[in-house]
Amino acid sequence: MNDGQADIGILGLGTMGANLALNIAEKGFAVAVGNRTTAKAFALRDDNPGIGENILPTESLEDFVAALKTPRLVLFMVTAGRPVDEEMERIAPLLSPGDVMIDAGNADFNDTVRRSTAVEATGLHFVGMGVSGGELGARHGPSIMVGGARETYPLLEPILEKIAARYEGEPCVAWLGPNGAGHFVKTIHNGIEYADMQMIAEIYGIMRDGIGLKPAEMATIFADWNTRGLSSYLIEITAVTLAETDPDTGRPMVDVIVDEAGQKGTGRWAVIEAQKLGVGATTIEAAVSARGVSSRRGERENAAALYRDVETAGVEFGGETDHIAALEQALETAKIIAYAQGYATMAAASGEYGWSLPLAEIARIWRAGCIIRSRFLDDIARAYDTGENVVNLLQAPDFVARVAAGEVALRRVVAKAVLAGIPVPALSAALAYFDDYRRARGTTNLTQAQRDLFGAHTFRRLDKEGVFHHRWPAV
Ligand SMILES: NC(=O)C1=CN([C@@H]2O[C@H](COP(=O)(O)OP(=O)(O)OC[C@H]3O[C@@H](n4cnc5c(N)ncnc54)[C@H](OP(=O)(O)O)[C@@H]3O)[C@@H](O)[C@H]2O)C=CC1
Numbered sequence: 001m002n003d004g005q006a007d008i009g010i011l012g013l014g015t016m017g018a019n020l021a022l023n024i025a026e027k028g029f030a031v032a033v034g035n036r037t038t039a040k041a042f043a044l045r046d047d048n049p050g051i052g053e054n055i056l057p058t059e060s061l062e063d064f065v066a067a068l069k070t071p072r073l074v075l076f077m078v079t080a081g082r083p084v085d086e087e088m089e090r091i092a093p094l095l096s097p098g099d100v101m102i103d104a105g106n107a108d109f110n111d112t113v114r115r116s117t118a119v120e121a122t123g124l125h126f127v128g129m130g131v132s133g134g135e136l137g138a139r140h141g142p143s144i145m146v147g148g149a150r151e152t153y154p155l156l157e158p159i160l161e162k163i164a165a166r167y168e169g170e171p172c173v174a175w176l177g178p179n180g181a182g183h184f185v186k187t188i189h190n191g192i193e194y195a196d197m198q199m200i201a202e203i204y205g206i207m208r209d210g211i212g213l214k215p216a217e218m219a220t221i222f223a224d225w226n227t228r229g230l231s232s233y234l235i236e237i238t239a240v241t242l243a244e245t246d247p248d249t250g251r252p253m254v255d256v257i258v259d260e261a262g263q264k265g266t267g268r269w270a271v272i273e274a275q276k277l278g279v280g281a282t283t284i285e286a287a288v289s290a291r292g293v294s295s296r297r298g299e300r301e302n303a304a305a306l307y308r309d310v311e312t313a314g315v316e317f318g319g320e321t322d323h324i325a326a327l328e329q330a331l332e333t334a335k336i337i338a339y340a341q342g343y344a345t346m347a348a349a350s351g352e353y354g355w356s357l358p359l360a361e362i363a364r365i366w367r368a369g370c371i372i373r374s375r376f377l378d379d380i381a382r383a384y385d386t387g388e389n390v391v392n393l394l395q396a397p398d399f400v401a402r403v404a405a406g407e408v409a410l411r412r413v414v415a416k417a418v419l420a421g422i423p424v425p426a427l428s429a430a431l432a433y434f435d436d437y438r439r440a441r442g443t444t445n446l447t448q449a450q451r452d453l454f455g456a457h458t459f460r461r462l463d464k465e466g467v468f469h470h471r472w473p474a475v
């Protein structure tokens with residue numbers, strides 16, 4: 001048994017927990033580790049000479065708790081959902097007032113609010129903390145989105161600032177707001193991740209099925225795009241994945257991978273929360289739906305046979321440079337719209353829950369470490385840093401200019417893909433949102449008339465103040 005030596009403890013040594021423990025240990029902190037499968041805790045110490053001396057493996061929760069300095073920092077990195085509640089229930093009786101439980105996995109922020117309320121009532125503290133960056137991020141520097149009580153953050157800050165990714169020297173970690181704020185922001189990060197990935201996949205679809213490019217050719221194009229406006233981790237890994245060859249068959253790796261996308265729920269949570277807040281996060285919705293449709297491969301194969309003879313307009317996708325340039329500009333424009341939707345969701349949540357989310361700071365801590373990291377986030381930070389009230393990124397002057405310059409390319413690419421029968425649900429959702437958002441006189445006046453006719457739901461008039469009901473003809 002280790003006696004009160006560890007600066008922090010981690011329960012859950014899967015992909016993220018093990019790498020986070022190594023990162024913390026490497027930065028000079030002593031970290032107690034425990035896992036349902038206990039052997040993993042000892043293997044983590046034994047398999048990592050040089051760092052292992054800062055890792056204190058434990059066999060039981062009693063050992064784990066005894067190994068921690070007080071106030072104890074207990075970080076859970078287990079499968080989201082029920083396992084988090086189970087682990088919390090098991091360890092709570094062993095902790096003392098002032099100790100801190102940290103859920104660093106992905107979590108539905110509603111669960112975080114529930115857990116936070118229950119735990120804080122017992123004198124313990126609870127922090128919901130989003131960690132992004134996957135395996136390598138956890139190991140060498142993730143982006144960390146911290147929630148929970150403001151007063152609890154200083155207990156974690158020295159460790160988090162050391163282990164977080166750095167962008168131009170600044171650590172990519174911040175306290176973002178109370179109770180569920182950290183996990184809410186992580187959820188929107190993942191929603192944007194889904195939209196970003198789906199739009200890249202749609203551009204890949206146009207390159208493959210419209211233009212007829214080979215994966216290696218596409219890899220070169222994406223690598224080139226990664227040197228300019230679209231430069232980001234996701235574009236970089238797109239080039240890497242497209243360039244890869246399957247050692248078994250010698251074929252491009254992407255060509256042997258089944259076209260069914262997995263999803264663990266964070267994209268869906270983002271959509272649900274956006275809907276609850278009345279924000280149209282349509283690019284994220286399209287991405288989540290597209291993953292759902294992709295998972296019904298058998299159904300899609302049947303439908304493909306049933307609709308084999310459907311006529312699509314004879315659209316020519318040439319392989320010339322201007323087409324590639326249009327795809328690049330379309331993707332860049334749609335990406336701005338997707339981020340605008342994600343940020344609008346966070347802005348609405350901030351008002352609804354009284355969080356005062358620091359939107360510029362969120363962009364800054366996403367610039368490195370996380371899956372959507374890119375220089376583009378620097379531009380978003382600047383837009384929110386102006387001190388002006390940016391109601392939506394699509395109204396920030398820099399982005400108005402960029403979207404105005406790129407919308408024709410997006411419109412042409414979407415129109416061509418639609419005519420050719422190539423699915424572009426997220427790109428077209430971005431365009432539709434943009435067109436809807438920029439229309440001063442919309443069409444829901446008709447919706448209001450219908451609602452008033454069938455349900456006396458009332459409406460407001462353009463020419464008079466007040467709420468009205470009209471005597472419509474009986475139907
Ligand atoms: N993988 C990624 O790229 C990212 C993951 N996350 C989030 O981090 C969290 C952990 O993910 P990841 O490390 O990938 O998951 P893994 O599947 O690699 O590991 C899961 C861990 O949870 C433990 N566990 C599972 N069920 C229980 C249970 N009922 N009781 C106790 N322990 C349990 C496992 O123990 P055992 O070893 O015994 O099975 C293991 O330590 C999740 O919330 C995930 O969404 C966040 C960012 C990125």
Ligand SMILES: O=C(CO)[C@H](O)[C@H](O)COP(=O)(O)O
Pocket residue numbers: 106131132133134190262263264265266267370371
């Ligand atoms: O949280 C993450 C990054 O920050 C993970 O990448 C995320 O878990 C991936 O989600 P999914 O499996 O649903 O694609």
